[in-house]
Amino acid sequence: MNKTTSTSTANEVNQFNQENPVLHEGNLHLTIVKNEEEMSQAAAELVHGQLAQRPNSVLGLATGGTPIGMYRQLCRNKADLSKATTFNLDEYYELPRHHPQSFFQFMKEHVYDPLLPLSYDIPNGEAANVEQECVRYETAIRRAGGIDLQVLGVGRNGHIGFNEPGTPFLSRTRLVALKQETVEDNARFFGDVGLVPTQAITMGIGTILEAKAILLLASGAVKAKALHQLLYGDISPGVPVTALRLHPAVRVIVDEEAASLLERLSD
Numbered sequence: 001m002n003k004t005t006s007t008s009t010a011n012e013v014n015q016f017n018q019e020n021p022v023l024h025e026g027n028l029h030l031t032i033v034k035n036e037e038e039m040s041q042a043a044a045e046l047v048h049g050q051l052a053q054r055p056n057s058v059l060g061l062a063t064g065g066t067p068i069g070m071y072r073q074l075c076r077n078k079a080d081l082s083k084a085t086t087f088n089l090d091e092y093y094e095l096p097r098h099h100p101q102s103f104f105q106f107m108k109e110h111v112y113d114p115l116l117p118l119s120y121d122i123p124n125g126e127a128a129n130v131e132q133e134c135v136r137y138e139t140a141i142r143r144a145g146g147i148d149l150q151v152l153g154v155g156r157n158g159h160i161g162f163n164e165p166g167t168p169f170l171s172r173t174r175l176v177a178l179k180q181e182t183v184e185d186n187a188r189f190f191g192d193v194g195l196v197p198t199q200a201i202t203m204g205i206g207t208i209l210e211a212k213a214i215l216l217l218a219s220g221a222v223k224a225k226a227l228h229q230l231l232y233g234d235i236s237p238g239v240p241v242t243a244l245r246l247h248p249a250v251r252v253i254v255d256e257e258a259a260s261l262l263e264r265l266s267d
């Protein structure tokens with residue numbers, strides 16, 4: 001099954017856009033594909049399209065299990081990032097950069113090394129002065145001209161980046177505490193829940209919403225509830241991913257399992 005649909009939202013956004021002109025009523029385009037492989041392929045095509053249109057694109061990239069297939073496709077097709085710049089959403093706090101589970105190492109394995117040359121930046125989780133590091137990161141994004149395309153995954157609890165439920169939509173890059181469910185979800189990468197860092201530096205939701213375009217990916221039944229909330233729930237900091245409904249250009253590519261609740265409810 002291949003289903004493409006668009007949804008425009010006209011929810012009560014005024015409470016959010018009074019203070020920050022970046023937030024406005026959004027428009028979201030949803031594509032449902034068969035499985036994770038098709039999701040990865042469709043996502044990689046979109047990134048290739050972005051690079052073809054603008055070789056010096058500024059890309060916002062994500063870690064976690066979701067985008068790995070997309071990165072594999074980009075490597076397979078030898079994506080040319082030589083003129084591009086990449087920024088990452090987040091990094092664990094106080095996890096050494098050389099730790100195998102740092103997001104820096106993830107990016108080195110899946111993107112930086114195989115797709116050299118490219119210019120990249122990622123929050124420094126080892127920074128002595130975290131506040132200064134967060135300001136540095138925001139400034140670097142701004143100086144690069146802002147993010148053209150931000151790739152996002154979504155947490156089971158609706159988090160984007162490491163912006164957990166309850167995060168204000170105007171938040172910027174900062175140090176955050178992870179919810180227990182996020183720590184547990186990420187324990188699969190560390191082997192033991194006690195080894196998972198409990199804090200991270202993350203772009204804020206306000207930072208993410210400033211990207212010119214956003215690509216959200218989700219696969220697997222574990223993401224079905226978050227997807228349903230994104231499309232049909234109230235726009236609320238209680239479910240961070242719903243902030244995307246305030247953005248004017250969001251592509252959502254999900255597999256059938258992630259869309260399973262949508263399917264059932266829209267039948």
Ligand SMILES: O=P(O)(O)OC[C@H]1O[C@](O)(CO)[C@@H](O)[C@@H]1O
Nearest residue numbers: 062063064065066153154155161
């Ligand atoms: O892709 P996963 O591993 O399901 O993670 C979902 C989201 O959670 C994070 O890994 C943070 O916990 C994000 O970076 C990611 O987008």
